Structure formats: structure tokens, C-alpha cells
Amino acid sequence: MLFNSYIFIGLLIITFVFYYFPFFKKSQVQILILSSLIFYGYGQPYLLILLLLSAWINIISSYAVVNWSPSYRLSYAAFGVIINIGVLIFFKYSSLLATTFLNTDQGFGHMLTMIPLPIGISFTHLKG
Secondary structure, eight states, X not given: OOTTSHHHHHHHHHHHHHHHOGGGXXXXXXXXXXXXXXXXXXXXXXXXXXXXXXXXXXXXXXXXXXXXXXXXXXXXXXXHHHHHHHHHHHHHHHHHHHXXXXXXXXXXXXXXXXXXXXTTOOOOOOOO
């Protein structure tokens, strides 16, 4: 969804109407979360699973750091960070590794180059 599209403007207007409507005063955070999920999932809705799974892992690891055994706090935090960095590395470098080491015309190498990229991962393309 582009910021200058009619769909975005419609979502923005609907979000503002519900957000500032007095009846929904206690649900403002939920309205913003729902609008954000709609915005994120508009182009590729199946990537919402990745976003929600990542958020769930962060919630569980944060809860474990605060409430579970104090002697394992560092391990719980490291688990959450390693999973998140692993997801980032997979999406950022799987295509590069596939084109470098695998046949990208068919099979597994081709599949790795066709993975859609989630919103929020930055890429720098150098042309030379």
C-alpha cells in the first residue's frame, strides 16, 4: 500500500474516525494495532504470519526474562535475539547465497530467490 494511494487515504480516514470517536476512547491502542496490521498485510497478507510469529517470540522471551528462573535470564534474552537476527539474516542474505552457491534456474535455489521480502528490511543495492 503506497502512502499516496486511495486505499491508504481511506484507511487513514477510517482510522482517524474510529480513533477520535468518543465511543471508542478506551480502544484507541487496539484501533491503531488493527490499522497497522491492515496496512502491513495489504500487499502480502501471508507475511502477517511472520510478523505475528516474531512478535510472539519477543513476548515469550521477554516474559521469560522477567518472570522465569533468574539464573537463565541471559539465555532467554539471547534466544529471543538470536531468533530475530536469524530471521533477518535469512531474508536479507538467502537470495545472495542462493545465487552464489546454488542453481537458481530450478529447485531449491530458485525457491530461495523467489521469497518475498517483508516490509522493514532495508537493502542497499550497489551498481557497478
